Amino acid sequence: MPKAVVIGPPGSGKTTVGKALAVRLAMSFRDTDDDVETVAGKPVSEIFIDDGESHFRELEREAVRLALAEHEGILAVGGGAVLAPETRELLAGHTVIYLEVGLSDAVKRVGLGAARPLLVLNPRSQLRKLMEERRPIYEGLATITAATDGREPADIVEELAKVLL
Numbered sequence: 001m002p003k004a005v006v007i008g009p010p011g012s013g014k015t016t017v018g019k020a021l022a023v024r025l026a027m028s029f030r031d032t033d034d035d036v037e038t039v040a041g042k043p044v045s046e047i048f049i050d051d052g053e054s055h056f057r058e059l060e061r062e063a064v065r066l067a068l069a070e071h072e073g074i075l076a077v078g079g080g081a082v083l084a085p086e087t088r089e090l091l092a093g094h095t096v097i098y099l100e101v102g103l104s105d106a107v108k109r110v111g112l113g114a115a116r117p118l119l120v121l122n123p124r125s126q127l128r129k130l131m132e133e134r135r136p137i138y139e140g141l142a143t144i145t146a147a148t149d150g151r152e153p154a155d156i157v158e159e160l161a162k163v164l165l
Contacts, residue, residue: 002068002075003027004164005091007138008099009079009131011106013148013156017099018076020157025164027073032081035063044078061087068094079130082137091141097160098142103128105149 003025006018015031022029033044036059040047047056060077061084067075068090081087101109106127139145144163146156 002030002071002073002094004074004095004097004144004160005068006074006076006097006099007079007082007091007141008148009101009106009134009138010127011109012079012099012101013109013153014076014079014099016153017146017148017156017160018074020153021160021164022074024157024161025074028071029074029076030067030071031076032060032063032067033076033078035067036060036078039063057084060084065090079134082134082141088137088141094143095164096141096143098138098145099156100138100145100147100149101131102149103131106131 004021006014006021008014018031019029036047036056037043039059039062040051042050044056047059057080060081064077064081064084064087067077077087082091110127144160146159148156
């Protein structure tokens, strides 16, 4: 069982904060997007293009299920992983860290030209919509919420480390 599972929208810092938190706690880090890419043999953006979002979500659900069962460190899950009811059920009982981010900070971090499959057309508008739709899910799953706007990852990591230690 992971020490903590990091969730949040694109640009919230799941990978950056998750990796740094794992180092701070002397634990391993795992990202389910990396697991999906390993299984598929190609980047997430290509899975979306070649195989479609539903195939990606299938791979993602399985990656999260396996990681929750196998991993004992810090686990980051893709921003949309929480949309699956099965995944939400699996997250119950875990320490879930929601990295909260506002639209302007998320846009700066994601970059509007980045390879983000769900943000292809009108990225700012798509990101806003995605964040608004998912916020109640993130908030409902969270056992710990950390605001990330205007903050350095190191500050967020220290705040989280104090709660987790």
